[in-house]
Amino acid sequence: MNKIVIGDNIVKSFGEGIEQRNILDGVSVEINEDEFVSVMGPSGSGKSTLMFALSGMDGINSGKVVFDNKDLSAIGEKQLSDIRRSEMGFIFQQPTMLKNLNILDNIILPSIRDNRKNALKISEKARTLMEKVGISELEKRNITQVSGGQLQRAGICRALMNSPKIIFGDEPTGALNSQSAQEIMDILSEINTEGTAVMLVTHDAKVAARTERIMFMRDGKIVSELKLPKSVGVNIDSRIEKVTAKMLEIGI
Amino acid sequence: MYNRIIRNDILKSKAITLTTVIFVAAAAMLVSLAAILVINLTGALDTLMEKAETPHFMQMHSGEIDRHRLTAFAEQNNNVEEYQVVEFLGMDGSQIILGDNSLTNSVQDNGFSIQSEKFDYLLDLNGDIINISDGEIYVPVAYMKDNTAELGDTAVISGKEFTIAGFLRDSTMNSSLSASKRFLVSSNDFVEIKDLGNIEYLIEFRLKDYSKIGEFETAYASAGLEANGPTVTYTLFKTMNAISDGLMIAVILLVSVLVIAIAFMSIRFTLLAKIEDDYREIGVMKAIGLRLSDIKKIYLAKYAVIAAAGSILGFILSLMFQGVLLENIRVYMGESENAPLAIGLGIIGILLVFLAIVAYVNLVLKRFRKISAAEAIRFGTSKEKKVGAKRFTLSSNRVFSTNIFLGIKDVLARKRLYGTMLLVLVISAFIIIVPQNLYNTISSKSFIQYMGIGSYDLRIQTSDHEKTDDIVQTIESDSDVSKYAVLTTKTFKVKTSNESGENMKVELGDHSAFPIEYSVGRAPVRDDEIALSAINADEMSKKVGDVITLINEGKEKELKVSGIYSDVTNGGKTAKAVFTDNSANVMWTIVCVELSDKSFVDSKVLGYSSEFDFAKTSDINEFVSQTLGSTINSVEIASYAAVAVALVITTLVTLLFMKMLVAKDRYSIAVMKAFGFTNSDIKVQYVSRSVFVLIVGIILGTLLANTVGEIFAGALISSFGASTFNFAVNPLSAYLVSPLMMISMVLIATVIGIARAGQIKISENIKE
Incomplete structure (x- = not known):
């Protein structure tokens, strides 16, 4: 199986002098190209920092990140931007959308940057995706005129626009009610089964239980891992129990 | 606690705080300067006119004079306090050499007088009445200012040598707007040179009650006394003395209003x-229950x-x-004498700026009152925001690149900002643009139409009526002359509604x-038929x-007004008839x-000048530039200063806004x-945001400059006598160079202002 992302002995620190602290303290991680993984851990354990490091959004102090056979620490800001725009998708907890643009414009924004001539095609693709996640009637709405769940669906559409190789999600259901959260997870599972790798950062056992591999972090290190069958089926409750048991076992 | 909050806040936004302080300082400086200048100008002017005992009424007259009749009039009129006739010996500039400089090209009417006996004294630079000895000459201060003459130089007047013993202030003829300039010589020397020029008379009165000057003017005119020349009153002397500094103060005040804005x-x-x-x-x-006033x-x-800080800095700068x-x-x-008062008023000025801010x-x-605590805490932003330009969408955009689209969209969406x-x-x-257009207009050849002068090449002016025929004969026989015209200016009395008469100069x-x-x-x-200048008609x-x-x-001769024209010469009050x-x-x-x-x-010009040494021959362009030269110069300097100021403002404001x-x-x-x-x-x-705003700004600014600005400039020019006024625009500088300069400054300021954007870390700003 090909690895889409490889993190090798990543160290990321904040602060200077005696106040310097390693947020990532020699983390090594590998994600397969069709894998659905999640990272769990208490606040400050470094899980979001790991995601920012693996996606090239944040530099690292030492170690190495390889994305699709490209060493991210060896390439410049422009190429990093190109990779993020064309090969990665992102979903954040808060709807990271531009206030000035309507929903459709926000969704097509990253893809239309170099492809203005294909605006029609791009808009068509966006509409198809919006229909798929059930927000097709919202395209002209302002972002302040829709609910958090709807915004998050729009965020997923945006992440999918360039047919990325991986989707990074930082607490994508963190701001949603349980009904909306479940629907978002359904969409993400479907995307994964269609062949896109997904890496989620979460502190919610219900979300983690939907993924096939869970990495547990504490104090900047991956302290444990839990593997689950890829297909969720009807066993969601037992999967949640397993996750909770593991959390209790390692004390997070 | 406030100290700490303020200190932290200022330290966090040094550049923004500094720019704001600079603007406040500039505004405070200008207001304080205007106050200081006004007080000093009025104080110095009052002192000068008091010490010199400026006449309340002065009639200039060339030709015969009947002193008995004038004395009788002065004795009969019970408002007259003092009366005198001062002789003014007019001499052609070519006869006057100061040090190494000849006044040949001067368009001023230079002349010589002795110190007055009763009033209208000529003062030295200490403000004292000059006592002059034989062989000495005092030169008008204007010639010291333009470095034509220096103390101790030798002055040669029609071959007679004098030593420049000092410079004089003349409360009636100091101003550059006054066409005549008086030199002071001793009585003995005056007698010696008297035959070398033409005598004009300054018939001067001091009144007991100046408020009745109107009555006095009418009385003088209806008595049919000597009146072959301009009439000037105390108020006009004051205005002429104050006008150039007054204009500067007006400009400073105008600029200070803009800077405060x-x-x-x-x-x-x-x-x-x-x-x-x-x-x-x-x-x-x-x-948590803090009061609105506490938060404020x-x-x-x-x-x-x-x-x-800005006000104090501005005040210090104004003193400098x-x-x-x-x-x-x-x-x-x-x-x-009011200098200390000036400082006081300057302080009041900056206090006003401070209080206004x-x-x-x-x-x-006040908008704090509208902030809902619940909404602020939940959303962290005001929900009332409206997004404008709904139809301008990325999905339908076919014109702009995505980045330019995003720039313009942001401007349209946040119009208020x-x-x-x-x-x-x-x-x-x-x-x-406005000062530039104004400069361009008054320095352009077509501006001559506002002077009431036609388009010809040279003019020969003489007051010696008997010799006019000599000139005409010479011109007539000169084969290089393609066309000529003789225009004679005479004074006539005009019958007005109240049956008294008023004198009017008519060019025939x-x-x-x-x-x-x-x-x-x-x-x-x-x-x-008769044509009237705009001011006369008005x-x-x-x-x-x-x-x-x-x-x-x-x-009585009845004349129909055939036309009205602009004239900025002779105080703008002229007429033309045939x-x-x-x-x-x-x-x-x-x-x-x-x-x-x-x-x-x-x-x-050279040939005629030497042939007609009794007349003044000038190249018409030279004549225009000398008559309006100082005004054109100051407007030119003002226009450059305005460009510099505007560019600095543009740069600073763009920098501030972008940061x-x-x-x-x-x-x-x-x-x-x-x-x-990418970055x-x-x-x-x-850059698209600022250039978009700038383009709209330049278009609106240019439109305003050519409409409102033209009206402003026209109002200024019309006070000198021009009736219709159109900007002569230099399209290259107004529509190309100026916008290009603004665009360059805005681009530089934008690039510097947004340098920080490159350092913004994604993780620090969107991490949950």
Whole structure:
């Protein structure tokens, strides 16, 4: 199986002098190209920092990140931007959308940057995706005129626009009610089964239980891992129990 | 606690705070300077006119004079306190050599007088009445100012040598607007040179009650006394003395109003941005029960510190710069007795600036009342925001690149925010273009039409009526002359509604040879027609077609007004007619000459000058530039200064706005970076924003400059006598160079202002 992302002995620190602290303290991680993984851990354990490091959004102090056979620490800001725009998708907890643009414009924004001539095609693709996640009637709405769940669906559409190789999600259901959260997870599972790798950062056992591999972090290190069958089926409750048991076992 | 909050806040936004302080300082400096100048100007002017005992009424007269009749009039009129006749020995500039400089090219009427006996004294630079010895000469201070003469130089007047013993202040003829300049010599020397020039008389009166000057003027005119020359009153002397510094003060005040407006806008912009940033905190403070006034105090205190620092800095700067600006007043009028008062008023001026800023900040902070604590804490932003330009969408955009689209969209979506920047740029474009157009207009050849002068090559002016025929004969036989016209100016009495008479200068001759532009109507053609200058028509309330009555040799002559024209010469009060008249005294005659080959102008001027040494021959361009030269020069300097000021303002404001925007938009920038937009993408977006605002600003500014600005400039010019006024625009500088300069400064300022955007870390700004 090909690895889409490889993190090798990543160290990321904040602060200077005696106040310097390693947020990532020699983390090594590998994600397969069709894998659905999640990272769990208490606040400050470094899980979001790991995601920012693996996606090239944040530099690292030492170690190495390889994305699709490209060493991210060896390439410049422009190429990093190109990779993020064309090969990665992102979903954040808060709807990271531009206030000035309507929903459709926000969704097509990253893809239309170099492809203005294909605006029609791009808009068509966006509409198809919006229909798929059930927000097709919202395209002209302002972002302040829709609910958090709807915004998050729009965020997923945006992440999918360039047919990325991986989707990074930082607490994508963190701001949603349980009904909306479940629907978002359904969409993400479907995307994964269609062949896109997904890496989620979460502190919610219900979300983690939907993924096939869970990495547990504490104090900047991956302290444990839990593997689950890829297909969720009807066993969601037992999967949640397993996750909770593991959390209790390692004390997070 | 306030100290700490203010200190931290200022340290966090050094550049923004500094820019705001600079604007406040500039505004405070200008207000304080204006106050200091006004007090010094009025004080120095009063001192000068008191010490010199300026006449209340002065009638200049050339020709015969009946002193008995004048004395009798003065004795009979019970408002007359003192009366005297001063002799003014007019001499051609070529006869006057000061040190190494000859006054040949001077368009001033230079002349010599002795110290007056009763009043209208000529003062030295200490403000004392000059006592002059034989062999000495005192030179008008204007010639010291332009470095024509130096103390101790030898002056040669028609071959007689004098030593320049000093410079004099002349309360009646000091001003550059006054066409005559008086030199002072001793009585013995005056007698010696008396035959070398033409004597004119200054008939001067001091009145017991100046408020009745109107009555006195009428009495003088109706007594039919000597009146072959201009009449000037005390008020006009005062205005003429004050006008050049007064104009400067007016310009300073105007600029200070603009700078204050800009300072206010910058404050408003930074304050609104800060409030938006602190929205959640303000909500929390409200929620935990802090009073509105307490919250306000935190913001108010910071701006009070900024305003105080700016005002004090501005005041110090104004004290440093006052010397330069007061120099003119000091040289021409002397020290003011009110100097300490000036400092006081300067302080009051900056206090007003300070209070205005505090009051303004208070006003802006009123919106705190509208902030809902619950909404602020939950959303961290105001929900009332409306997004504009809904139809301008990325999905339907086919014209702009994505980055340019995003830049323009942001401007359209946040119109109020960019409106502030737009206003500043409109003002900047306005203050770049208007003075430039004004300079271009008054320095262009077509401006001559506002002077009431036709288009010819050279003019020969003489007051010696008997020799006019000599000139005409020479011109007539000169084969290089293609056309000429003789225009004679005489004074006539005009019958007014209250049956008293008023004197009016009428230029007689063929006005069709060198036509001028008429704002209404046309040139006089028939004997019973007359054209009036705009100011004359206005004062006499006459329109084209109206009739005015001239009194000619005791007989009344009715003339129909055929046209009205602009004239900025002779105080703007002139008239033109074609009837022949042999009665009234000739004031002066001008022979207008057009040459078949323009390249002869210089040699012809030289030739005629030496042939007619009793007359003044000038190249018409030279004449215009000397008459209006100092005005053109000051407008030129003002236009360059305006360009510099406007560019500095443009740069500073753009820098300030861009820094503020980047600080405000950290989140959006992080989002775009997360989704693969590079730093250069972000740069293009911000540059598009400022260039878009700038283009709108330049267009609006140019439109305003050519409409409102033209009206302003026209009002200024019309006070000198021009009736219609159109800008002569130099398209290259107004529509290409100026916008290019603004665009370059805005681009540089934008790129510097958004440098921080490159350092914004995605993780720090969107991490949960």
